[in-house]
Amino acid sequence: MKREAKHLAFGLRLRDARKAAGLTGPELAEKAGVSPQAYQQWEAGITMPRGAERQQTIARIVGKTINELFFDEPAPPPSMFPVRVWDDMPDESDYIFLPELQIERDGAQAVGWMVDIDGKRQAYPRSLAERLGIDPEAAAVMTMGDQSMAPRLQEGDLLVVECTPVEVITDGLVYVVLLEGEMQVRRLFKEFGDVRITCDSQDKARFRDRTVPEEKMGYVQIVGQVKGTCGAV
Known part of the structure; x- marks a missing residue:
């Protein structure tokens, strides 16, 4: 259940970041090189993107860092982008x-x-x-x-x-x-x-x-x- 809750939280962050970037779901899916169906599962909190490079790509598309989008970090201070190391971090x-x-x-x-x-x-x-x-x-x-x-x-x-x-x-x-x-x-x-x-x-x-x-x-x-x-x- 802990992992499912984490997926749901990620889906909400992804949806908000996508909207803030002025993109539709199909547009983001195309930029990320995945099918609209796969993207829908991410935003619905069913699954999460796997692989460091894909995660980096998605974060860049919506103007976020990996830490902000995947690990729910607050907005970083000007001098440094902080990171929290999670025990259950995906693909650590x-x-x-x-x-x-x-x-x-x-x-x-x-x-x-x-x-x-x-x-x-x-x-x-x-x-x-x-x-x-x-x-x-x-x-x-x-x-x-x-x-x-x-x-x-x-x-x-x-x-x-x-x-x-x-x-x-x-x-x-x-x-x-x-x-x-x-x-x-x-x-x-x-x-x-x-x-x-x-x-x-x-x-x-x-x-x-x-x-x-x-x-x-x-x-x-x-x-x-x-x-x-x-x-x-």
């Missing part, structure tokens, strides 16, 4: 659970970073992590704080960052860097020993590109590479 083995990447501050200045291994964690599909080459032991999540990498990354997106030492920069990849008291998400390029730090945004007056000379790279701390996004994007 299909997920990895990533800690939060936090900024260490001295007043308003960011002076370092840490991974909060004791805090709440974000569910992420294991199969997707394997496909993207994400190391679960080194990965953490952080919230995109501005529009500097739009349109690819939007403010509020939850990013998966692999926090490992970066010995060699790979041209064109996106990294998290600590520079001049700020944690920034930027695309990096090598230029004859120097490093060009760029934003995808076309608003260069607000988000300027810059080149850091090789002899000044000691002032740039590369936290890790952005390997993917998580939740509603």
Whole structure:
């Protein structure tokens, strides 16, 4: 009976999220790649979607995170999307659970970073992590704080960052860097020993590109590479 009640609660959340997204049941079914009959069973609380990737897809379609839609989490605070680990979580083995990447501050200045291994964690599909080459032991999540990498990354997106030492920069990849008291998400390029730090945004007056000379790279701390996004994007 406990599981049936959970199915019914999920069906209600799914219905409300679908309506809020302006979709009909058949439209959502088509976007999710399932039959209308299968979708009707979800919304009626008879069954639930199985598989981490399908759950991720459905949550994205209705603008929710997996945690909000499937585990009934409240709306997340700006700094972090929390997760509650349920003893009877569906397909728990299909997920990895990533800690939060936090900024260490001295007043308003960011002076370092840490991974909060004791805090709440974000569910992420294991199969997707394997496909993207994400190391679960080194990965953490952080919230995109501005529009500097739009349109690819939007403010509020939850990013998966692999926090490992970066010995060699790979041209064109996106990294998290600590520079001049700020944690920034930027695309990096090598230029004859120097490093060009760029934003995808076309608003260069607000988000300027810059080149850091090789002899000044000691002032740039590369936290890790952005390997993917998580939740509603």
